[in-house]
Amino acid sequence: MNNKTKNIHNQNKNKLFVASIATVVALALFASPLVAIDDAFATKxxxxxxxxxxxxxxxxxxxxxxxxxxxxxxxxxxxxxxxxxxxxxxxxxxxxxxxxxxxxxxxxxxxxxxxxxxxxxxxxxxxxxxxxxxxxxxxxxxxxxx
Incomplete structure (x- = not known):
């Protein structure tokens, strides 16, 4: 594998890592109000x-x-x-x-x-x-x- 191919492969790894972190953060922000139903609605x-x-x-x-x-x-x-x-x-x-x-x-x-x-x-x-x-x-x- 030459240096140009290694650089493209490393860039793809970094993009995949950043996309994975962004997906986890987005899921946490979206799911946190749903998980805390008792605190959000306080009906009970x-x-x-x-x-x-x-x-x-x-x-x-x-x-x-x-x-x-x-x-x-x-x-x-x-x-x-x-x-x-x-x-x-x-x-x-x-x-x-x-x-x-x-x-x-x-x-x-x-x-x-x-x-x-x-x-x-x-x-x-x-x-x-x-x-x-x-x-x-x-x-x-x-x-x-x-």
Missing amino acids: KKNKAQQSISQSQSSAQNALCASGGTTFLSCNNVNFQHQFNSGNNALAQTGQGENSAEQSISQSQSSSQNSQVVSGGDTIGSGNNINIQSQTNTGNNAAAQS
Whole structure:
């Protein structure tokens, strides 16, 4: 085989190699949307998740004093409320069907106080309402669905 024939043969090999690579790339570009049907159309994936951490405090106080004499530190309402939450909500879902998850960490406090004093003399330390409430939550919510 002479040099001219070898060069033509090598050029044909290179053209065939480049054409093969171009064909593979074209097939990959054409077939990739068809292979990823779930991601392209996403018809089978339904996830629903609701997470909530809520805290609520309420206090209603009322005091009435009627005196014909001294009323020292009377008819007072005192309320201390404390809430501490270090809990977490964590949720993981995959779309292999319908997923639904609801998580909640909730704390609530309420105080209703009423004080009435009617006196014709001293009412030292009388008629007071004191309310101390404390709540602590260190729990966690975790859910995983597939």
